[in-house]
Amino acid sequence: MDTIASLFSFITWPVSWVIVQFHKLYGAIFGDDTGWAWGLSIVSLVVLIRICLIPLFVKQIKSTRNMQVLQPKMKAIQERYKSDKQRQSEEMMKLYKETGTNPLSSCLPILAQSPFFFALYHVLSAIASNKKIGVIDQSLLDSARQAHIFGAPLAAKFMNSSAEVSALGASLTDVRVVTAVMIVMMSASQFFTQRQLMTKNVDLTVKTPYMQQQKMLMYIFPVIFAVMGINFPVGVLVYWLTTNVWTMGQQMYVINQNPTPGSKAQDQYLTRLLKSVTAHGEVRGRTRRNTVKRIVAKGPDRNDIERKFVTGLAKLGLAPQEDGTVGKSDTAAAEAEGGAAQRRQQPKRQTKAKRQTGTAQAGGKDTDSTETGSKTSLQKQDEKPKPAGKPASGSSRQAKSGQRKGPQRPKHPSKK
Structure with missing residues (x-):
């Protein structure tokens, strides 16, 4: 040394x-x-x-x-x-x-x-x-x-x-x-x-x-x-x-x-900034205005933390401006409320196991009613008069394999 x-x-x-x-x-x-x-x-x-x-x-x-x-x-x-x-x-x-x-x-x-x-x-x-x-x-x-x-x-x-x-x-x-x-x-x-x-x-x-x-x-x-x-x-x-x-x-x-973008410190900083804007209705301090400027300049390249901050401003009816301030924006508030409503209305997707369980339970409950309904419908079909000259509905289903369904053409005399 x-x-x-x-x-x-x-x-x-x-x-x-x-x-x-x-x-x-x-x-x-x-x-x-x-x-x-x-x-x-x-x-x-x-x-x-x-x-x-x-x-x-x-x-x-x-x-x-x-x-x-x-x-x-x-x-x-x-x-x-x-x-x-x-x-x-x-x-x-x-x-x-x-x-x-x-x-x-x-x-x-x-x-x-x-x-x-x-x-x-x-x-x-x-x-x-x-x-x-x-x-x-x-x-x-x-x-x-x-x-x-x-x-x-x-x-x-x-x-x-x-x-x-x-x-x-x-x-x-x-x-x-x-x-x-x-x-x-x-x-x-x-x-x-x-x-x-x-x-x-x-x-x-x-x-x-x-x-x-x-x-x-x-x-x-x-x-x-x-x-x-x-x-x-x-x-x-x-x-x-x-x-x-x-x-x-x-x-x-x-x-x-001046935290690193995308870091935990940036999330905490923008949360404090959003609270300050909520309390005072404006961005106070040159450093904070410069932060808002950078977020606006990024446009679609913002990270998730910055998008969360912009969404929070939109819920307040505010939008970040290019000079680092915030201005009133009814459109931003409506878009934020509309997006939130759509997210609320969208049903949650069930897992495959829950869907199978629900289908099985529904099938078990409706089995008796289905069988009863099918018997009743068959009885009604039997009671209806069958039109003359028309084959029964089951005749086409009972046709031999290889034969065409419906009325058959007469065979040629040479093939009789």
Whole structure:
């Protein structure tokens, strides 16, 4: 880890400068040598970095959604060019270019944070070794070494020996308890972030290998962070825990305000939007109007959740407009009521077993009446006078096989 951190030593100066500036601010409030002053300086560093990375986060969301949409097409390309890897790669790149998708965009926030993360690790390692680094001079170095967070020094690690922890003015028990709790919180926040992404913000109508990969990462990432966390100084654990909580909150906001089409989150969002329109009779908020615009623009390509929302508006006598508002529409209400009436009038289709059971019961009940009716009809037929010169009705049925029914032609004299 120290070797990797040294590769990013070029950025240690700006990172140490930012920390020192925040330390001056919080030192005036909590005291220069307190853990609050140094801990909040690290937290503020994370917040500043994450604010600067918001544009990359937006690109990450778009790229992730595009990758979800393209998964069926990508799978078809892989099946079609299974034996030609070069052609498969060419078709994949062509698909990415046509749709404007960059697979690496989903990793941009993590990649952009990496230099700052390793630079902070390098700074804290220097503090633990009592070495000057960046803009941190000897007085700031002594102040940072005295700072403790719940009894654990900023530069202490879970795997430190008792002698190393004693040199920083703390006990090994305090360090391991604090670091263990922070590692568990860091892993739990990572798991919850990935879980809410999988359970709420994934298009449930598309089953692709991408979803299985994300599900595996949901369990693998927390384990990786837990294993790596035992080698992180307390200050780095503060940094990583803060960035995980920021990511979780940022993602929760995106899921609630701009969910993935076809996901459970979209169903919940449009349900809340329909309730708001029912209460106020209009679409309130620019974000919600943009959502309605997108639904109107899709036309017949809407998913089931969006059709349900449009149907709910129609029952209220409203129809979504192209500008994102809703307007009164008697036609939409009539169509919604007519469709509901037709669905109510349509009888339910019985199963084959029920139809057979009903037929058998009906046949059993009507057997006696049928037999009685047939006897009566036969008696009436016998009482009717038979017209002269006409054969009986049963004579044609009793004709020999091979003979034509009805009156026979006379045979030719030569054949008599």
